Amino acid sequence: MEKLGVEVLSVSVDSVFVHKIWEQEELSKMVEGGIPFPMVSDGGGKLGKMYGVYDEASGVNIRGRFLVDPDGVIQAMEVLTPPVGRNINETIRQIQAYQLVRETGGNEVCPAEWTPGKPTLKPGPDLVGKVWQEWKP
Numbered sequence: 001m002e003k004l005g006v007e008v009l010s011v012s013v014d015s016v017f018v019h020k021i022w023e024q025e026e027l028s029k030m031v032e033g034g035i036p037f038p039m040v041s042d043g044g045g046k047l048g049k050m051y052g053v054y055d056e057a058s059g060v061n062i063r064g065r066f067l068v069d070p071d072g073v074i075q076a077m078e079v080l081t082p083p084v085g086r087n088i089n090e091t092i093r094q095i096q097a098y099q100l101v102r103e104t105g106g107n108e109v110c111p112a113e114w115t116p117g118k119p120t121l122k123p124g125p126d127l128v129g130k131v132w133q134e135w136k137p
């Protein structure tokens with residue numbers, strides 16, 4: 001994610017000691033070189049509560065992904081239960097789209113399934129009712 005200029009943090013209610021064992025016994029066997037970003041301990045679920053993913057009954061944070069812009073504003077979020085994994089390619093696509101929108105000051109927006117190099121839309125009165133002419137998936 002360094003190439004994208006973003007910071008990634010993994011947060012769970014587990015202690016730093018549990019994170020260390022999980023990294024050594026599991027992640028290091030699945031990801032060459034181990035997990036490439038910091039794991040943060042959220043004992044008591046304070047961060048999870050702030051982001052609405054803390055499950056009081058079980059005392060854990062459910063899986064969530066939050067894209068927070070440089071101003072601290074959540075631009076996107078996804079919350080998943082454990083049976084379904086996440087898609088890093090979609091996360092990267094969304095980061096690139098939000099970065100482009102920010103760079104253009106909102107003068108360009110990214111339609112569904114947009115990827116870098118594909119056409120963007122220019123929002124405004126001239127686009128209303130004509131998106132179908134501009135955007136061809």
